[in-house]
Amino acid sequence: MSSTLENTMQSSYQNSTDSPLLSVPRLIPMRAVCAALVLASVALAGCNRDKPVPETKPGQALASVNGEEITVLQLNEEMQRAGVPAAQQQTASKQLLQALIDRELLENEAAKEKIDRDPKVMQAIERARSLIIAQAYMQKRVGDVGRPTEAEIEDYFNKHPQFFAKRRQFAMNQLVFPASSVTPELRAAADKARSLEEVAAYLDTRQVAYGRAQVTRSTADLKPELAAKLLSMPKGQLFLVQEGQRALLTSIDAVRDAPVSLAIAAPQIAQYLATRKNKELAQAEIQRLRATAKIDYLNKDLAPDAAKPGALPAAAPASLTGMPGAPAGSGLGPESTSNDGHGDNDIGPVADTVDADARADKAALDRGVAGLK
Structure with missing residues (x-):
């Protein structure tokens, strides 16, 4: 769920520069303050321990741009989002730090010209904030459904012989x-x-x-x-x-x-089933919220044609649903798929394109939280 929702986000969480640890009464021994800083930094960086940056003191500033510090926590965030392999982390750390410096310079100049107060920019920031909060809620609510069972994988394999x-x-x-x-x-x-x-x-x-x-x-x-x-x-x-x-x-x-064995197809089937289950849970949650909410359409022309109040629209534009669905064209075009013709890269269920269950899924999550996939 996390990777499906996170890849289409157009903004990222911002690390807060205000920490309650910075306002410590003078009566507390400095040793205790240092211990608290270490514990807090370890807790914040714990989710990224599989992809560590080169060793530095927790919370240590890596660079200063016109007085604004860029910290190891910010670099950790960039490393995690970039998915940098372990062997490339040293080089990537240098490149990403330069990117953070460039971003800080551009943000400073934009603030001088009051671009951050431009209505379109403010609207984009508010949209990003809304998406981030909605993503966090959905992640907490749905969580990780885990890997499908071997029986579920085999059942899908047997029910779709045209794929396998x-x-x-x-x-x-x-x-x-x-x-x-x-x-x-x-x-x-x-x-x-x-x-x-x-x-x-x-x-x-x-x-x-x-x-x-x-x-x-x-x-x-x-x-x-x-x-x-x-x-x-x-x-x-x-x-x-x-x-x-x-x-x-x-x-x-x-x-x-060009048959495909269960052993070869199993990883892709497992990923597909997990993704589909996440979408089903997300859809159920959106349906639950709609059922308990009072939704009034002030512009009646945009109201969905539905029998029940709060029900999802019968259909939505592809740009909103984000569902793979059936291909828009015939699928016969030279560049319409990434099939290499060797029978090993195009095994089903090919990106949901021909699965009736996927076509039936209305992707309520994508309607209620546009762009979170």
Whole structure:
């Protein structure tokens, strides 16, 4: 849950510069003050102990920019968010410290020009604050669902043979040209053609610019209905698909079995099931909050068409839901997936693209807390 929600955050927590430890009565021995500082610093840095920066005194300032200190805690935060491997931490620490210095310089100059008081900037800051607090609440409420059981992983594997045990791969050749070039005459020529070369010759005579592509897709990459249609086609058959501003004239060169074993698929299935469970729990929490809240739509045109008060809208724009869902295009474009064609990087459940359960999930979290995924 944490990584899913955190990767789309556009702001990060800011370390407070006000510490109750800084106002200590003079009667308290200095040794006790130092001990308290050490304990507090260790507690704050504890979550980052797997990715330590080079040893320094806890809380020690690493640099000063016009009197403003940059501390080891700030650097720890940057290191954690960057996910720096252990072997690169020394080099990364130097680079990230320079980045923090640059950020401080820019922030100081922005404050001099009162950019921090610009209404758009203030609105962005308030949005970031709202998202951070909402994220923290959801993390506390939902927590970590843990790894799915072996039985759950095996059950998903068995229920989706098109992703795994019975996965098939299609090797295809394509001509790619502007969709505006698709005329009744071109369609007729493609229907009569026995190969892509004949259509290419036709395009040459009409001076239609086109490109060539070789793509490999599997039954785990494509919409189920499209995969079924491709499986029913004979080798060499041509078919035309339009994706936005371009058209793809495709010929199936080969279809081969490309099964994936449970042992290979298990890690990806586990990650997928954990993510889906987190989304379900988040959706349930949003539903609970909506059910107990009084929500009035002052602009009735924006009110959802729902039978129950407080219910989620029946649908939401993709930019809000963030759900992978089914691909917007056919999935046949040369760059529409990262499949390498070798059968080891495109195993299902491929980013939720063809799972009916994922399509049914309305992603209530993303509606109520936009951007937290």
